[in-house]
Amino acid sequence: MPEFPVLLLGNPELNRVSKAVDRSELGEVVELVGNLRDTLNAFRARHGVGLAIAAPQIGVFKRVVYIHVTAPIVLINPVVEPLGDEKLETWENCLSFPDLFVKVKRHKACVLTYRDLNWREIQVSLTGGMSILVQHECDHLNGVLSVSRAVDGRSFCLASERRFIRQSALNPWSSTRLAESTGG
Numbered sequence: 706m707p708e709f710p711v712l713l714l715g716n717p718e719l720n721r722v723s724k725a726v727d728r729s730e731l732g733e734v735v736e737l738v739g740n741l742r743d744t745l746n747a748f749r750a751r752h753g754v755g756l757a758i759a760a761p762q763i764g765v766f767k768r769v770v771y772i773h774v775t776a777p778i779v780l781i782n783p784v785v786e787p788l789g790d791e792k793l794e795t796w797e798n799c800l801s802f803p804d805l806f807v808k809v810k811r812h813k814a815c816v817l818t819y820r821d822l823n824w825r826e827i828q829v830s831l832t833g834g835m836s837i838l839v840q841h842e843c844d845h846l847n848g849v850l851s852v853s854r855a856v857d858g859r860s861f862c863l864a865s866e867r868r869f870i871r872q873s874a875l876n877p878w879s880s881t882r883l884a885e886s887t888g889g
């Protein structure tokens with residue numbers, strides 16, 4: 706399956722709100738997931754980073770997310786609810802702005818509810834890196850990018866200057882290069 710062009714920061718399409726998937730659309734979702742997988746894999750091969758991609762990033766305005774941290778996970782109609790009040794400060798980048806890091810605050814823990822490709826409803830509690838990642842991806846489905854959640858005016862850093870970012874804030878994941886980015 707082909708790699709699709711990823712919409713980049715500045716493209717107003719990234720601010721569109723995506724539509725919920727109906728069960729009758731599952732066949733199309735299978736094809737969409739293949740395209741998301743191929744696009745994410747091609748991006749990782751080129752940039753060495755990238756953990757997830759949301760359908761609107763390839764111009765499909767459906768509530769579908771493809772995550773591949775240790776194994777592929779497909780989220781259909783995901784909903785994230787914060788668990789507790791604690792927030793983490795983290796530097797995120799994104800397939801839609803791979804050359805930029807943005808400092809944001811995310812809920813440390815959340816409850817994620819979604820459907821899988823068999824239309825089973827699944828609910829999981831997440832903390833740390835995975836919690837941050839699904840909040841980032843669900844934002845995409847609502848047309849929200851990390852840049853609009855920047856903590857303050859000093860919350861932007863070019864990827865080339867990332868050495869100035871405190872490592873622990875850059876990376877709630879392990880220290881492998883692939884895992885440096887929380888973005889998708």
Ligand SMILES: [Zn+2]
Nearest residue numbers: 799800888889
């Ligand atoms: Zn993103």
